[in-house]
Amino acid sequence: MSWQGRSVLVTGAGGFIGSHLTEALVREGADVRALVEYTFDGSRGWLDALPVQEDVEVIAGDVRDPDSVARGVAGAEVVFHLAALISIPYSYDAPLSYFRTNVEGTLNVLRQSLRADLRLVVHTSTSEVYGTALRVPIDEGHPLQAQSPYAASKIGADKAAESFHLSFGLPVVTVRPFNTFGPRQSARAIIPTIAIQALAGEEVRLGNLTPTRDFTYVEDTARAILLAAQAPEAIGRVINVGSGQEIAIGRLAEAICRLAGSQAPVVFDEQRSRPPQSEVERLLADATVARTLLGWQAEVTLEDGLARTVAWLAENLDRYRVGSYVV
Numbered sequence: 001m002s003w004q005g006r007s008v009l010v011t012g013a014g015g016f017i018g019s020h021l022t023e024a025l026v027r028e029g030a031d032v033r034a035l036v037e038y039t040f041d042g043s044r045g046w047l048d049a050l051p052v053q054e055d056v057e058v059i060a061g062d063v064r065d066p067d068s069v070a071r072g073v074a075g076a077e078v079v080f081h082l083a084a085l086i087s088i089p090y091s092y093d094a095p096l097s098y099f100r101t102n103v104e105g106t107l108n109v110l111r112q113s114l115r116a117d118l119r120l121v122v123h124t125s126t127s128e129v130y131g132t133a134l135r136v137p138i139d140e141g142h143p144l145q146a147q148s149p150y151a152a153s154k155i156g157a158d159k160a161a162e163s164f165h166l167s168f169g170l171p172v173v174t175v176r177p178f179n180t181f182g183p184r185q186s187a188r189a190i191i192p193t194i195a196i197q198a199l200a201g202e203e204v205r206l207g208n209l210t211p212t213r214d215f216t217y218v219e220d221t222a223r224a225i226l227l228a229a230q231a232p233e234a235i236g237r238v239i240n241v242g243s244g245q246e247i248a249i250g251r252l253a254e255a256i257c258r259l260a261g262s263q264a265p266v267v268f269d270e271q272r273s274r275p276p277q278s279e280v281e282r283l284l285a286d287a288t289v290a291r292t293l294l295g296w297q298a299e300v301t302l303e304d305g306l307a308r309t310v311a312w313l314a315e316n317l318d319r320y321r322v323g324s325y326v327v
Contacts, residue, residue, distance in 0.1 A: 001230040004029035009076040011035045011063055011109060012083030013056070014045020016185045017124070017177070021080060021222045026052040028226070033057045035072040035083065046184045063105030069112045077119045078229055081109045084157075087188040088128070088150045088274070089327040095149035102153035103160065110164040110172075118171070122229050123161040125176040126154050127214070127242065127283050137286035140176070140238045147278045158238070165236050173234040175225050178242035178285045182218030182305060183312035187326040191215070191306070194253050195313045198262035200322045207272035209250030214242040214285045217305035220298045227294040234293055242285020243298040255303070259310045271325065 008025055012018040013034030025032050036044045038060040047053050061068025063083045073079055085091070085101045106123065113121045130138050131145025146152035164170040181191045190206075190213070197204045224241040228234050247255075253266050273279070290296040300308075313320075 002029070005031060006078065007031045007033070007076045008078045008080060009033045009035060009072045010080045010082065011072065012081070014047045015082060016046070017180055017218060017221055018082040019046035019050060019184055020182070020218045021082065021225055022047065022056060023050055023052055024222050024226060026055045033059060033072060033076060035059050035061055035063065035068065037062055049184070063108055064100055066108045066112065069108045073112045073116045073118060076116070079109060079113050079118055079121045080124070080225060080229070081106065081121060082124045084124075084154070086150065086186070087327055088148050089188070091148055091150035091153070092275070093327070098149050098153040099156065103156040106157035106160050110160060110170060114164060114168055114170050120229055120235070121161070121170060121172045122225060123158070123172055123174045124225065125158050125174050125238070127176060127178040127240070127285065128280065129155045129158060129176070130283065132280050133282040133284060136282065136284045137244060138240070138284060139286040140240055140289060147280055148274070171235045173228050173236070174238045175228050176238055176240050177221045177224070178214040178216055178240070178283055180216050180218050180221045182309050185218070185309075187320050190249060190252070191256065191309060192313060192320070194256045195260055195310050196317065196320050196322055198257045198260035198264050199310070199314055199317055201262065202264060202323065204253055204257065204264050204266045205269035205272060205325070206249065206253060206266060207269060207274065208279060209253070209266070210248055210281070211279060212246040212248050212282045212284065214244065214246050214283050215302055215305070216241060216243050216298050217300035220300055224290060224294065224296045227296050231294055237289065237293070239289050239293065240285045240287050241290055241296070242287050243302070244285055244287055245302065246282070246284040247302065255306060256310060259307055260314070
């Protein structure tokens with residue numbers, strides 16, 4: 001399917017994955033409308049840093065507001081829904097805000113998309129909904145476990161998407177990325193957390209070092225989301241997006257420090273640890289469905305992606321609050 005001239009809406013377009021997806025859609029020739037969270041100063045997040053920003057129609061609003069969403073979906077063919085609260089630590093402090101944004105916000109997107117008779121909704125999930133792996137690799141049939149309020153809110157959002165497809169016939173595909181990383185990622189994520197501290201010459205303060213994660217470079221994740229929107233067979237499906245390789249956080253920190261040219265020690269920091277029953281110990285993707293249905297597989301290796309990310313962070317360190325723990 002060609003994106004040339006197609007009208008699309010991206011919610012959460014000013015965020016990490018959303019900005020990369022928006023950039024890719026513009027370059028593919030789509031007519032892109034971006035729903036970004038309203039701010040007092042008119043900031044549009046990472047959209048303000050994109051070379052294609054002038055080619056994006058921006059709507060300032062909030063997914064929690066049905067009218068904002070209605071304005072966004074009007075006239076669109078496809079909605080890419082990425083707007084969400086994502087920080088796991090902050091979800092312990094403000095769980096209600098996560099359910100309002102992630103569940104109620106998703107419900108608004110689904111309801112307005114149904115009313116507008118859209119061709120497709122691509123809903124973005126997260127591997128956190130699986131919790132600690134009960135079997136590996138994790139396929140789409142793995143049980144869902146809400147080991148944090150964030151995970152619970154995303155499970156609710158995923159099930160809302162499933163229900164609108166089964167109940168009302170809304171064409172929905174759910175893409176479930178494992179740990180995406182790359183330029184523009186929030187300091188709340190593990191790779192920027194490590195790299196920023198290492199680049200600043202500080203101690204690298206982390207929580208638990210033994211959990212493993214499956215990391216996917218952001219350009220690969222954005223490509224998978226686009227491919228999911230182009231495959232009619234994907235409608236009604238959940239599709240894992242991951243590399244199929246895992247690495248422990250401790251080893252990840254060593255690799256990032258090496259790339260940053262840092263000898264900084266890695267120090268355990270209690271406040272950065274999850275509650276014991278909330279820690280997700282292991283995530284490893286089975287991306288067979290993505291490979292067979294979409295023809296997708298990760299192309300950027302972890303080492304190459306880390307090198308690109310550390311280099312970008314080194315050039316943009318002033319954008320981050322060095323020395324602060326951002327929850």
